[in-house]
Amino acid sequence: MLSINLYAQSDKGVLVIYRDYQLQGQGLKYPVMINDSAVVMMKVGTLYKKSLPAGKYKVSAKTEMESGVEVNILPNDTSYVRCGVNMGFWIGRPDIIQVDKNSAKSTLSSIAFQDVSNVEYKTFVPKGSVGLLLGFNGGLERFDVFMMENNKYSTLSTGGSFNIGAQVNFILHKNIELSADIRYQGASLSPSLKNATAHFGRGVTHATVYAVAPLKNEIMKLKFGAGLGYHFNNNMEIDGSDVDGNKLEAEYNSALAIRFGTVFETTINRYGFAIGLFYNNVNYEVNKVTINSMPAEFTDDKLSKPNGSNIEFMLGYYLYF
Numbered sequence: 001m002l003s004i005n006l007y008a009q010s011d012k013g014v015l016v017i018y019r020d021y022q023l024q025g026q027g028l029k030y031p032v033m034i035n036d037s038a039v040v041m042m043k044v045g046t047l048y049k050k051s052l053p054a055g056k057y058k059v060s061a062k063t064e065m066e067s068g069v070e071v072n073i074l075p076n077d078t079s080y081v082r083c084g085v086n087m088g089f090w091i092g093r094p095d096i097i098q099v100d101k102n103s104a105k106s107t108l109s110s111i112a113f114q115d116v117s118n119v120e121y122k123t124f125v126p127k128g129s130v131g132l133l134l135g136f137n138g139g140l141e142r143f144d145v146f147m148m149e150n151n152k153y154s155t156l157s158t159g160g161s162f163n164i165g166a167q168v169n170f171i172l173h174k175n176i177e178l179s180a181d182i183r184y185q186g187a188s189l190s191p192s193l194k195n196a197t198a199h200f201g202r203g204v205t206h207a208t209v210y211a212v213a214p215l216k217n218e219i220m221k222l223k224f225g226a227g228l229g230y231h232f233n234n235n236m237e238i239d240g241s242d243v244d245g246n247k248l249e250a251e252y253n254s255a256l257a258i259r260f261g262t263v264f265e266t267t268i269n270r271y272g273f274a275i276g277l278f279y280n281n282v283n284y285e286v287n288k289v290t291i292n293s294m295p296a297e298f299t300d301d302k303l304s305k306p307n308g309s310n311i312e313f314m315l316g317y318y319l320y321f
Helices: 101-110
Strands: 012-019 029-033 037-042 046-055 055-063 066-073 078-086 094-101 129-141 142-149 153-156 161-171 178-189 197-216 220-240 246-251 255-268 271-281 284-292 294-296 309-320
Touching: 012 037, 012 055, 012 066, 012 101, 029 046, 037 046, 046 055, 066 078, 078 101, 094 101, 101 161, 129 178, 129 271, 153 197, 161 197, 161 309, 197 255
Parallel strands: 012 078, 066 094
Antiparallel strands: 012 046, 029 037, 029 055, 055 066, 078 094, 129 161, 129 309, 142 153, 161 178, 178 197, 197 220, 220 246, 220 255, 246 284, 255 271, 271 309, 284 294
8 A cells, every 4th residue: 555644744943043142242232144144133032933945054253252052953843042142342242152951941932032033134324423533642841840848840831731522534445544633632730730721722623534454254354544633722711810810811823734554443233342542743833812811922932833743542332333
């Protein structure tokens, strides 16, 4: 008698990828790949299921480091891969491992996971970024302002300052970027005094062209830049009213600067973090001076034509668009 099997077995199996709840790296999400094709953006508490023909598959993810596992999909069987995060130097590193069925089923049944199996994965290709800049400039020259009780001077630098501002970057090519920023820079007495103050403040805007060298996994890059700066609203105020009864105010002409330096940047998803080191060359020229609101003149070049050149340390936080 001829026997017919009405329940023919499938030649496919199921791959389940999930990311457990984990305190470490909760804010980090990363794309998970099957055979080097990104299929899902995995974040804490998500679950992805895919039916695949029987065979061997590589499941992996990479940030600053890559983690992966080879999974053998069997017909009419389910294989489980757990995603996690380990500590990294700049950002978290993915941790991709295959787990046994009992452990996986226990976890999946005890916690509510968001099923993202039907969410289409779209590769994000950034056109640029906007961000916040913070930094510190070490001025190359200082001048004495007030003598202290120990016969040492409290000084002021027209190049030194703290920095705060905003920046926009345009990605013209993977190896070329253009950035523009605007900042406020301000310097004060060092060391500070209780009975006197001095301040040199200015607005600064830069345009910088970068040559970009993508690094490991293309989430890191080293940028070498050069460009121009424009310094405006350059004002100095020295208030010694409680010391010698005088208050000096000086306005300086707008000035052009030349700058060059390097930036190391790490990106993950749509966010970036950067540190940079620059040299800025700029000189100011006084426009107007008053002492106690009366017109005056400088006789010292360090005050009439101060050197505002500096070494700049920069931190940047970016959102890519």
